Amino acid sequence: xxxxxxxxDARMISVFILTHNEALDIAAxxxxxxxxxxxIVVDSFSSDRTVEIAQRYPVRVVQHAFESHGQQRTWxxxxxxxxxxxxxxxxxxxxxxxxLFEECLAAxxxxxxxxxxxxxxVIFMNRxxxxxxxxxxxxxxxxxxxxxxxxxxxxxxxxxxxxxxxFLQQTYPHYTCSKGxxxxxxxxxxxxxxxxxxxxxxxxHGQVRWxxxxxxxxxxxxxxxxxxxxxxxxxxxxRWGYMYFLLGGCWDGRAGxxxxxxxxxxxxxxxxxxxxxKQQEKGAIAPEKPAQRIAAKH
Numbered sequence: 348x349x350x351x352x353x354x355x356d357a358r359m360i361s362v363f364i365l366t367h368n369e370a371l372d373i374a375a376x377x378x379x380x381x382x383x384x385x386x387i388v389v390d391s392f393s394s395d396r397t398v399e400i401a402q403r404y405p406v407r408v409v410q411h412a413f414e415s416h417g418q419q420r421t422w423x424x425x426x427x428x429x430x431x432x433x434x435x436x437x438x439x440x441x442x443x444x445x446x447l448f449e450e451c452l453a454a455x456x457x458x459x460x461x462x463x464x465x466x467x468x469v470i471f472m473n474r475x476x477x478x479x480x481x482x483x484x485x486x487x488x489x490x491x492x493x494x495x496x497x498x499x500x501x502x503x504x505x506x507x508x509x510x511x512x513x514f515l516q517q518t519y520p521h522y523t524c525s526k527g528x529x530x531x532x533x534x535x536x537x538x539x540x541x542x543x544x545x546x547x548x549x550x551x552h553g554q555v556r557w558x559x560x561x562x563x564x565x566x567x568x569x570x571x572x573x574x575x576x577x578x579x580x581x582x583x584x585x586r587w588g589y590m591y592f593l594l595g596g597c598w599d600g601r602a603g604x605x606x607x608x609x610x611x612x613x614x615x616x617x618x619x620x621x622x623x624x625k626q627q628e629k630g631a632i633a634p635e636k637p638a639q640r641i642a643a644k645h
Contacts, residue, residue, distance in 0.1 A: 462506065465514075468520050
């Protein structure tokens with residue numbers, strides 16, 4: 348691809364970057380995304396220097412109050428006027444790579460599908476955690492605007508598509524602990540609350556799609572496995588053993604051991620919060636009041 352073709356192609360894809368208090372990551376993320384001529388930072392009213400840093404670059408900064416991951420993405424795709432028909436979604440602790448961007452351009456030109464999944468490479472303790480992160484784990488990141496929306500699922504989101512989807516070969520690095528372990532723990536404490544609510548909902552009204560456990564689609568298998576795991580006893584311990592031994596986290600060294608342990612701890616927080624929600628419903632535990640939550644933050 349020569350220089351003139353690359354510049355012309357760059358006008359085919361807009362890049363959205365979702366942020367909230369990402370001062371440590373936002374500069375490197377934006378710099379990786381400037382392969383596109385239309386980079387849009389969608390900020391959830393950060394209280395740090397995220398917006399100030401972002402405004403140093405030739406990007407647009409739009410602020411919108413965060414309600415949930417699914418709603419934020421859907422609002423962004425529907426309400427922000429992007430320059431192009433195709434968009435790529437980045438998180439601040441992720442990076443675009445030249446090889447991935449070139450493959451995105453080719454996919455957008457072919458328009459064979461309306462959305463494309465991309466696999467992440469989790470970087471933790473300065474090491475790619477290849478095995479215990481279930482690599483390749485795919486996220487829908489490249490999409491044609493007007494054809495993809497998102498709905499909430501636990502702390503994250505699930506895509507709703509009006510057309511077929513495909514998979515890209517290139518991957519993106521995800522520096523999942525780039526802001527330190529304290530920030531990681533605080534974030535997953537919040538995530539576990541949403542996951543507990545979703546777990547309770549799934550246990551009562553959902554079901555395991557047994558056939559999907561053997562699907563050829565990695566996305567369907569992963570979702571079915573998660574729904575099954577919600578119903579298993581000793582989930583934290585089972586998750587640790589599954590990640591460390593069956594997936595091969597033991598071969599990822601100290602970083603792999605730490606990663607598996609943190610994920611098991613996260614699972615245990617979810618289990619405890621499910622128990623707490625059930626106790627609140629019975630009246631055995633009073634729900635936490637807003638004033639208590641505010642005091643806890645300070």
